[in-house]
Amino acid sequence: MCGRFALTATPNELLELFGLLKVEDFPARFNVAPTQPILVIIASERREPGSNLPERNALLVRWGFMPGWVKDPRSFPLLINARAETAVDKAAFRAAMRHRRILVPASGFYEWRRPPKGTRGSSQAYWVRPRRGRLIAFAGLMETWSPADGSEIDTATILTTGANEALSHIHNRMPVVIQPEDFSRWLDCRTQEPRDVADLLSPAPADYFEAIPVSDKVNSVANTGPEIQEEVAAEPAPTEKGSGADINAQMSLF
Structure with a gap:
């Protein structure tokens, strides 16, 4: 899953990567949490006169998807993630998969390795970033x-898929990453149906990300500075109670 991420790129970097005409200035965000506003990229219906840039706009939405048919949000779960494999079949996401696909810019995300039942050990947080240090885009869905x-409240969720072999020892899910050459196809909801973009919903290559162990400072939304990404010594992998056997390679978090 993806429950925290960071966006520390500059507005100019967003302009260049996503082909935007403009984007409002924003501060670096090292600990983006659910229910907070997040920046997303959507397809625009209009092209600026004389421009050869893609038809894309940036806007702020609430992280936590809310289907239009929900009457009382207090009785509905906070949908920060959607499983890419089943989103098109779920009532909550079906319409958005067809009509409102978005990109969520990010510099990386945080994940936790948690000890499963029957093991000893502490949770370990990781800062997961692209090895080349570049800005990336998660696949997302939007609903008003x-x-x-x-x-009206614009809301969004991030699509996840099975973790690749490099991250599966931490968690069994990871965000779907859309590559720049596929931005237009993913955002094109007029001619590209969900079945036409299903091939984009696969895990990133094993060498795409690196996982850096970090402290539990990231657990608190009050901690918003770059210090939460500082590397620490990782907690020992969980072991079976009473045996001391390392079962990290076999554990299942869900």
């Missing part, structure tokens, strides 16, 4: 929810 007062 209207409460009873008639206002």
Whole structure:
């Protein structure tokens, strides 16, 4: 899954990678958490006169998807992630998979290796970043929810897939990464149906990310500075109670 991520790129880096005409200035964010505003990239219906750039816009939405048919958000779970393998079949995501696919810019994400039942050990947080240090884009979905007062709230979720072999020892899920050459196809909801972009919903190559052990400072949303990405000595891998046998390679978190 993806429950925290970071976006520390500059506005100019976003302009260059996503082919945007403009983007508002924003501060570096080292600990983006659910329910907070996140920056997303959407396909635009209009092209600026004389521009040869792709038709894309950037906007802020709430991280936590809310289907339009929900009446009471207090009785509905916070959908920060959606399984890429089944999203098109789920009532909550079906319409968005067809009509409202988005990109979520990120510099990397955080994941936790948690000891399963029957083992000894502590949770270990990791800062997972692209090895080449570049800005990346997660596949996402967007929905506009209207409460009873008639206002509108744009909401989003990040699609996840099975973890690749390099990250599976930490967690069994990871965000779907869309490569720059596939941005247009993923965002094109007019001619590209979900079945046409299903091939994009696969794990990133094993050598794409590196996982850096970090402290539990990232656990608190109050910690928002670059120090949460500082490398620490990793906690020992979980072992079976009473045996001391290392079962890290066999554990299943879900």
